Amino acid sequence: MIRTKDIFKSFGENEVLKGITTEFYKGKTNLIIGRSGAGKTVLLKLLVGLLNPTSGEVWYDDTKFFSLNKKEVRAIRMQVGMLFQASALFDSMTVEENIRFPLDMFTNMTYKEKRKQVDICLERVSLPEVNDSFPSEISGGMQKRVGIARAIVLNPRYLFCDEPNSGLDPKTSIVIDELILDITKEKNITTVINTHDMNSVMEVGENIILLHNGEIAWRGHRGEVLESDNEILQDFIFASPFLQRLRTSALGK
Amino acid sequence: MFFKNILYHFGRYVMMLGTAIARPEKVSMYYKETMRQMNDIGIGSLFIVCLIAIFIGAVTAVQFSYQLDGTLVPVYYIGYVVRDMTIIELAPTFTCLVLAGKVGSNIASEIGGMRQKEHIDAMEIMGVNTAAYLILPKVIAALVVIPMLVAVGAFISIIGGYLASVPTGVMADADYIKGLRSFFDPFNVTMMFIKAVVFAFILTTVSCYQGYHVRGGSIELGQASTNAVVFSDILILVADYLLAVILTS
Numbered sequence: 001m002i003r004t005k006d007i008f009k010s011f012g013e014n015e016v017l018k019g020i021t022t023e024f025y026k027g028k029t030n031l032i033i034g035r036s037g038a039g040k041t042v043l044l045k046l047l048v049g050l051l052n053p054t055s056g057e058v059w060y061d062d063t064k065f066f067s068l069n070k071k072e073v074r075a076i077r078m079q080v081g082m083l084f085q086a087s088a089l090f091d092s093m094t095v096e097e098n099i100r101f102p103l104d105m106f107t108n109m110t111y112k113e114k115r116k117q118v119d120i121c122l123e124r125v126s127l128p129e130v131n132d133s134f135p136s137e138i139s140g141g142m143q144k145r146v147g148i149a150r151a152i153v154l155n156p157r158y159l160f161c162d163e164p165n166s167g168l169d170p171k172t173s174i175v176i177d178e179l180i181l182d183i184t185k186e187k188n189i190t191t192v193i194n195t196h197d198m199n200s201v202m203e204v205g206e207n208i209i210l211l212h213n214g215e216i217a218w219r220g221h222r223g224e225v226l227e228s229d230n231e232i233l234q235d236f237i238f239a240s241p242f243l244q245r246l247r248t249s250a251l252g253k
Numbered sequence: 254m255f256f257k258n259i260l261y262h263f264g265r266y267v268m269m270l271g272t273a274i275a276r277p278e279k280v281s282m283y284y285k286e287t288m289r290q291m292n293d294i295g296i297g298s299l300f301i302v303c304l305i306a307i308f309i310g311a312v313t314a315v316q317f318s319y320q321l322d323g324t325l326v327p328v329y330y331i332g333y334v335v336r337d338m339t340i341i342e343l344a345p346t347f348t349c350l351v352l353a354g355k356v357g358s359n360i361a362s363e364i365g366g367m368r369q370k371e372h373i374d375a376m377e378i379m380g381v382n383t384a385a386y387l388i389l390p391k392v393i394a395a396l397v398v399i400p401m402l403v404a405v406g407a408f409i410s411i412i413g414g415y416l417a418s419v420p421t422g423v424m425a426d427a428d429y430i431k432g433l434r435s436f437f438d439p440f441n442v443t444m445m446f447i448k449a450v451v452f453a454f455i456l457t458t459v460s461c462y463q464g465y466h467v468r469g470g471s472i473e474l475g476q477a478s479t480n481a482v483v484f485s486d487i488l489i490l491v492a493d494y495l496l497a498v499i500l501t502s
Contacts, residue, residue, distance in 0.1 A: 048378050070382075077380035088371040102379050105279050160378075 001026050002047060002158065002190055007056035009042055016042045018214040020056070024192050029184050029204040032194045034211035035236060041162060043211065044194045048082060048160055049073060060158065078106060081151030083180075085163040087143040089135040089150070095122075096131035099150045106154065121149035125179060141172035145179065152183060159184065161193040165200060173197060177204045198237055201225060210236065226250060266462050272384040273392070273461075283390055290394035294356050298402060301355060302348055306406035309343050310335055310413025318423045328424045332432020335414035340441050344407035346493050349452035352399060353485035357460035360391055361481035364464030365474045373465075388461045392454065399453035400446050407445060444500050451492050456485040 002024040009017040016039045024030035024047075032040045045051040047058060049065060058065040060076055068076065089098050096118050103114045122128055125145040135143055144164060151159060161180060165173035181204045184191040193200065201208060205222035210233050217232040225237060226247060238244045277283040317334050364387055367373050376383045411433065419426050460481035467477040 050374055050377065074380040074382070077378055080378055080380075082375065082378045084371050084375060086371060088375040090372055090375075091370070105282055105379065105381060154379075 001061060002192065003057075003059040004043075004047070005057040005059070007043070007046060007058070008054045009039075009046060009051065009056075010054045016214050017046070017053070020211075020214075020216060022209050022216060022219070023207075024190055025207055026190045027184065027188045028191070028206040029181050030190070030192045030207040030209075031201060031205045032192065032209055032211060033196060033201055033205075033236070034217075035196065038211040039214045040194045040196070040211055044160060044162055044192065047192060048080060049077070078154060079157040081154070081156035081159045083144065083147045083151050083159070083161040083164055085166050087135070087140075087147040089143060089146055091135050093134075094131065095127075095133050095135065095138070095146050098135070098146060099153050102150065102154050117153060118149075121153050122146075124152070124183070125149045140167050141169075141176065144168065144172075144176050148176075148179060148183070152187070155187065157189055159189050159191040161191070161195075163195055163197075164193060165195060165197040170199060173199055174203065180204065196236075198243070201237060212236075262462075265466065266458070269384055269388070269462055269465060270458060272382065273388040275382050275385045275389075277385065277389070278381060283386065286386070286390040287394050290391050291398050293359075294352075294391075294394055295398035295402060298352055298355055299405070301351060302402045302406050303409050305347060305351055306339075306344065306409035307413035307416070309347055309406075310339060310410030310415075311417035313338050313343065313410070314414035314417040314423070318418060327428075329428040329432040329435065331418055331424060332414065332429040333435045334432075336411055336433050336437075337441060339407045339410035339414075340445050342493075342497075344410055345403045345445050345448035345452060346489065348403045348406045349399065349449065349456060349489050350486055352402070352453075353456040353460075353489060354482050356395070357456045357481045357485045358478040360457060360460040361464035361467075361478045362474065364388075364461060365467035365477045366464075368465065368467050369470070369474060384465065387465070388458070391461060392457045395453040395457040396450055399456075400449040403445060403449040444496075447500065448493065448496055451496060452489045455488045455492060459485045459488060 004020050004022055007017050007020040008015070020043060032043055034040050042051060046053050049058075052066065060079075063072075063076065065073070065076065089095075090101065093101070096115075099118045099121055100114050103109055103117060107114070109117070118131070119128075122130065125148050127142060127145050127149065130138055130142065130146070135146065138146070159180070164176050164180060168176065177200050180191060180193065183189070193204070195201070202222050202225065205225070208218075208220055208222065208225070209216050210218040210230075212232045218228065218230045220228065225233065228234065234247075238247045313335050314331055317331050318328075321328065321330065364373075367387070373383050373387070376386065415429055418424050419429055463477040463481040463484070467473055
């Protein structure tokens with residue numbers, strides 16, 4: 001589990017996060033949702049330690065993250081996997097080399113063992129036989145899946161996904177969402193997903209926080225989204241008249 | 254404001270180097286990367302270094318023979334001057350100024366591109382000490398390979414001087430050889446290597462700094478690449494003067 005306590009973050013005069021206190025549960029897909037500029041990416045970067053908070057605490061289970069020394073931070077990070085918005089695959093390496101990179105860097109496995117582990121991960125994300133392709137030679141959806149394979153290759157306890165569906169068609173988005181959900185259940189890990197994709201909210205939103213102007217405007221799960229009266233949530237999820245009509249008919253009003 | 258800015262960048266530069274000098278997570282990965290960099294910097298720059306060196310030697314010989322014209326200075330001095338000029342000054346300084354342009358801009362673009370495409374963030378999250386992994390192999394490779402390139406450059410320059418003066422009839426083969434063997438001070442070679450090592454350190458670390466801290470988009474990446482060359486060149490020239498004062502006093 002990951003907890004945040006009273007997180008504030010400012011960039012100069014601009015206060016982006018204003019006292020975020022929340023919990024991200026183990027074995028669940030935890031979603032951070034909100035409009036562009038709401039502070040989602042800043043919160044995610046704070047959670048993984050790419051940014052330091054102005055004040056507040058982040059806890060990985062019983063470990064207070066920002067009081068750790070560099071060595072301890074690296075030890076925590078070896079238990080973290082992250083899928084980036086643009087995949088962040090090393091473009092001069094093949095798919096296999098990308099996934100093997102953490103194994104090369106942190107394990108003493110033989111080449112054969114590493115190769116086997118890479119194959120298992122690629123199989124898990126349903127991408128066999130792309131080992132020798134370069135990231136530029138595969139589609140955006142495939143790149144995301146390679147990103148997931150790289151993120152899980154060291155069997156992390158925490159998985160972070162920054163806009164996993166951005167730039168993908170709805171069908172591929174669902175495949176990626178389901179993959180993340182399955183991996184979360186299978187490995188019983190804490191998954192935090194930063195998204196503004198409505199499908200993701202309804203498909204995999206087991207624990208959702210809605211950020212609005214740097215504050216938590218709503219929290220709940222996908223089953224509560226339809227019936228919630230929270231105006232900010234409804235305004236965000238059912239943004240178009242079409243979706244509003246859909247909601248009205250779903251509620252039978 | 255100007256001095257505050259300089260202090261800010263100097264502080265960040267020192268901190269980056271402090272983080273870069275760390276125990277590698279996996280020695281074999283650093284070794285592999287160092288070898289790759291040695292190949293890129295060394296073999297990749299050999300042609301341009303040789304090309305420039307041959308002309309430096311040739312031009313030095315031609316210019317000096319022009320200055321000697323009508324004087325009582327013996328003609329074999331051309332060989333002596335070409336040798337010492339290239340060893341003491343032209344080979345290390347010219348080579349490193351050229352390498353600042355070729356290698357420095359390449360390093361800044363490579364690291365800056367990785368920063369912008371979130372590759373550095375991805376490595377950080379994996380637990381990699383990115384300052385060490387991205388910078389240390391480049392610095393070690395440069396410190397090993399650039400002095401070798403400078404030595405090759407000096408040798409080729411001397412050949413350039415020979416080609417410009419002997420086949421063209423400016424002087425006899427024996428005179429040029431005599432000049433090369435006259436008044437030789439081995440310390441000059443030491444001085445050349447000291448300069449090469451210092452310049453190599455400057456050009457790689459300054460370029461790594463520019464790339465590692467790049468922000469924004471492609472315009473900023475271009476600026477970082479330009480800054481890497483400009484600041485490396487300025488610092489190499491300043492260091493050249495200081496080393497000249499220190500090593501010859």
